[in-house]
Amino acid sequence: MLNxxxxxxxIISFLTAGYQAFALGNAExxxxxxxxxxxxxxxxxxxxxxxxxxxxxxxxxxKIAECAGLTTLLAKxxxxxxxxxxxxxxxxxPSVGSIVMNMAANMLGLDNAATPMGLKAMxxxxxxxPQKDTASNAQIMFMxxxxxxxxxxPINILMYRAELGSTDPCAVFIPILLATSASTLAGFLSVAWxxxxxxxxxxxxxxxxxxxxxxxxxxxYFASLPDVVRLKYSTAAGNFILLFIIFIFITAGAVxxxxxxxxxxNGAKEGFDIAVKIIPYLVAMLTAIAVLRASGVMxxxxxxxxxxxxxxxxxxxxxPALPTALMKPLSGxxxxxxxxxxxxxxxxxxxxxxxxxxxxxxxxxxxxVLAVYFGSVKILKTRxxxxxxxxxxxxxxGAAIYLSYLFF
Numbered sequence: 001m002l003n004x005x006x007x008x009x010x011i012i013s014f015l016t017a018g019y020q021a022f023a024l025g026n027a028e029x030x031x032x033x034x035x036x037x038x039x040x041x042x043x044x045x046x047x048x049x050x051x052x053x054x055x056x057x058x059x060x061x062x063k064i065a066e067c068a069g070l071t072t073l074l075a076k077x078x079x080x081x082x083x084x085x086x087x088x089x090x091x092x093x094p095s096v097g098s099i100v101m102n103m104a105a106n107m108l109g110l111d112n113a114a115t116p117m118g119l120k121a122m123x124x125x126x127x128x129x130p131q132k133d134t135a136s137n138a139q140i141m142f143m144x145x146x147x148x149x150x151x152x153x154p155i156n157i158l159m160y161r162a163e164l165g166s167t168d169p170c171a172v173f174i175p176i177l178l179a180t181s182a183s184t185l186a187g188f189l190s191v192a193w194x195x196x197x198x199x200x201x202x203x204x205x206x207x208x209x210x211x212x213x214x215x216x217x218x219x220x221y222f223a224s225l226p227d228v229v230r231l232k233y234s235t236a237a238g239n240f241i242l243l244f245i246i247f248i249f250i251t252a253g254a255v256x257x258x259x260x261x262x263x264x265x266n267g268a269k270e271g272f273d274i275a276v277k278i279i280p281y282l283v284a285m286l287t288a289i290a291v292l293r294a295s296g297v298m299x300x301x302x303x304x305x306x307x308x309x310x311x312x313x314x315x316x317x318x319x320p321a322l323p324t325a326l327m328k329p330l331s332g333x334x335x336x337x338x339x340x341x342x343x344x345x346x347x348x349x350x351x352x353x354x355x356x357x358x359x360x361x362x363x364x365x366x367x368x369v370l371a372v373y374f375g376s377v378k379i380l381k382t383r384x385x386x387x388x389x390x391x392x393x394x395x396x397x398g399a400a401i402y403l404s405y406l407f408f
Contacts, residue, residue, distance in 0.1 A: 005288075044283040057268070063264065064250065084201065084204050088128060105117055107150055118373060123274070126139070133380045143374070145188060147363070151177070154176050157176065158173070164343040169348070177215065179399040181215065187395075191388045195384075274376050318404065321356040323341075323342070335360055343356065354407075354408050355401060359400040362396035363392060370389070
């Protein structure tokens with residue numbers, strides 16, 4: 001699947017650029033595409049270098065947690081659920097703890113902590129995978145849930161809105177929570193259907209019900225805060241939880257009388273190895289995305305959507321937010337740039353800016369996640385992972401647009 005997508009990106013880009021060059025007389029498009037190609041290759045390497053430090057830090061801390069028995073305790077607590085949705089994982093396997101910590105970091109908007117934990121989880125799941133070049137059912141379920149990325153505290157989006165002049169930067173808090181929940185639910189159900197899992201049983205429904213209550217409770221708490229303190233509290237809560245987790249890991253290691261420093265170093269070495277492994281996969285994916293973007297494909301698509309909506313006399317107010325929606329599955333930094341551009345152009349409190357902000361928080365960067373996570377364990381055959389993840393993207397973005405009309 002990734003092979004077909006990768007080839008398609010280059011072919012579509014070349015044909016679109018040819019149309020612009022020969023039909024519209026835009027000869028500079030070739031230079032723009034070549035520059036984008038080389039810049040993306042350089043950026044992919046830079047991303048991996050920058051990621052190395054965070055990988056070393058968090059995999060070192062995770063090694064302490066693993067040796068101290070914390071991940072085993074977490075795995076035992078969630079074994080009943082994972083037996084139903086990931087039945088190939090043995091009871092008490094450490095990958096469950098890594099998966100849960102990755103999801104917790106994503107929910108808190110702690111991207112720097114989530115990625116190393118997710119890569120560790122993927123590596124642990126690969127140990128159970130009998131076909132090393134093909135994604136297992138458990139890896140697909142984990143990847144799709146990760147790519148849909150339910151977010152409780154979208155700290156970065158709230159800060160960008162505040163910096164760009166919004167008088168109520170936290171107005172998108174509840175819509176983002178609902179949109180990202182829709183994305184995760186769609187992804188989970190699509191994988192469950194593809195893998196023929198029986199999820200309508202007491203165990204799964206009990207865990208999902210408890211999870212829904214937790215999200216609802218947190219949403220109610222933050223929604224009840226005054227606007228002037230909501231951003232401050234959400235930022236402080238995320239940072240406190242992050243530091244508290246580190247404190248618990250180190251304290252647990254000391255109580256177990258581990259050589260905490262040496263254990264950390266051993267885990268950090270794994271982080272460096274993973275960073276080197278993902279470089280080729282990231283270069284391949286980011287260069288294809290950069291060429292696609294530079295060719296003008298998305299601009300032509302958005303113009304076509306707007307004309308179609310006008311033909312049917314439909315509302316086109318959300319169209320300026322579509323660049324963010326189109327970039328989100330492809331590039332996190334690209335989608336963020338599109339959101340910022342929309343906020344700057346239309347205003348921090350505009351409907352267009354509101355919609356772009358909700359879209360930005362509705363889902364994750366699917367192709368980046370696939371390249372990094374599967375690339376870290378050298379998986380080439382992703383099976384149903386990409387279609388299910390893209391379905392989650394469609395559900396999240398569609399929900400984001402609908403909720404923007406509902407809440408604005």
